[in-house]
Amino acid sequence: MKSLTYAIALESSFESFLSQTASLIWSPVLFIIVGGGLFFLFYSGFIQYRYFFHAIKVLSGKYDDKNAPGQISSYKALATALASTVGIGNLSGVAAAIALGGPGALFWMWVTSFIGMSTNFFTSALASMYRGKDSNGQLQGGPMYVIREGLGKNWQPLAIFFSACCMVGALPIFQSNQLTQALIDMAFIPSGIKETFFSVGGFEVSIQKLSISIVVSLFCSLVIVGGIQRIGNWAGKLVPVMIVLHFVSVAFILFAKADRVPYYIGLIFTDAFSATSYHGTPFMGGIVGGLIMLGVRRSTFSNEAGIGTAPMALGAAKTTEPTREGLISMLSPVIDTLISCTLTALAILVTDVWKNPSLSGITLTSQAYAEGMPLGGQFILLLCTFTFAITALFSYSYYGRRGLAYLVGEERSKYYDYFYLVMIVVGAIVSMDAVLNVIDIAFALMAIPTMLSGFILAPKVMAEAKRYFAKMKETGDKG
Secondary structure, three states, X not given: OHHHHHHHHHHHHHHHHHHHHHHHHHHHHHHHHHHHHHHHHHHOOOOOHHHHHHHHHHHOOOOOOOOOOOOEOHHHHHHHHHHXXXXXXHOOHHHHHHHHHOOHHHHHHHHHHHHHHXXXXXXXXXXXXXXXXXXXXXXXXXXXXXXXXXXOHHHHHHHHHHHHHHHHHOOOHHHHHHHHHHHHHHHHOOOOOOOOEEEEOOEEEEHHHHHHHXXXXXXXXXXXXXXXXXXXXXXXXXXXXXXXXXXXXXXXXXHHOHHHHHHHHHHHHHHHXXXXXXXXXXXXOEHHHHHHHHHHHHHHHHHOOOOOHHHHHHOOEOOOOHHHHHHHHHHHHHHHHHHHHHHHHHHHHHOOXXXXXXXXXXXXXXXXXXXXXXXXXHHHHHHHHHHHHHHHHHHHHHHHHHHXXXXXXXXXOHHHHHHHHHHHHHHHHOOXXXXXXXXXXXXXXXXXXXXXXXXXXXXHHHHHHHHHHHXXXXXXXXX
């Protein structure tokens, strides 16, 4: 009994330490991401937004060149990026934000996402401009190569720092944690299967979560070991399916609760500045500051703008025009946060389940689907959750492996795959708060070198963008 009490106290103390550390690190990073995004926005003169529809045409494959340097098409590169961003965080992370911050949290997620579009344009264009060769002579992209190739050897420690943090930030612990929880909530419990536990060193381990995570790990190994080509192929097929499935299911809920939609859309804006539903700690001396911090963290966790993951995916695209990859990357926060996260948030709000203080994460979203779609709603959410989680598990493995490959060489990077598969199991059996804070800390640290290199090399991006758009006008290409 004493060992169990000690273990619970130790776990609680560790989670408290992680939470405090995440808040401490995010305080300055908040200004780097938001302030940096605003800098990119105004420095570019909003140029990338004027070519929004051109970005869609690029994504359609109109400008694809199979002989261009790179490994996968621009569409598959964006699909790989979206596989991680439009992941289970869109079902669970936004639910956690609403549970803690109320409707107003979504407003600040929107603001961060809009700014993040500009950030993605700059950082992904740089990833294509400054690609470097790995130890096997293969072209690779990402902040570590931008730093090495664009800033020089004196900046190498910053590239190493990013790579090390990336290995942690890319861990599958959040996806695994919420996928197993969703299966228990929406499949096991309704079938009469109760969650059972066994004790290891005083810590309670769920037998069901352990079993599910082992199966998921084995399944993911079939794709992960195939590298970016196999990941890109799977992402290219699954991402459109999961986005459409999510959109249709939430549209059904919103149609059924249509009378409540206008009220909650209004509340999103008013609550953003009153923070009457915020239950977290204040920031910058007030609860509105705490709500803004929450919105920025959850939006960044979801769309990853400024973190550096999307540039690694877009840096693998076959292209000779970096501006195109920047424009395509700009679409990621739109699809992820402005569309997908908004749909989930509205489903949670209009069903009023967000008012239940005992619910959070995927459990809260599950309750919203059960309320909005009494017949089959949880089954559809389970299908969405599985698809979102699996695609994210595929793409994150690529990011982490790229981090290790940069540090120790491509031939040794395969060991990250094995570590990654083990962490799928570990992530499933620890608490959601712990895994959220670990990823939050890693993402915040990754943002520092990503944004810093973006600031320094921003003039290079603008020079390249102006050349590209001038070329379009000369050739009569209206995009």
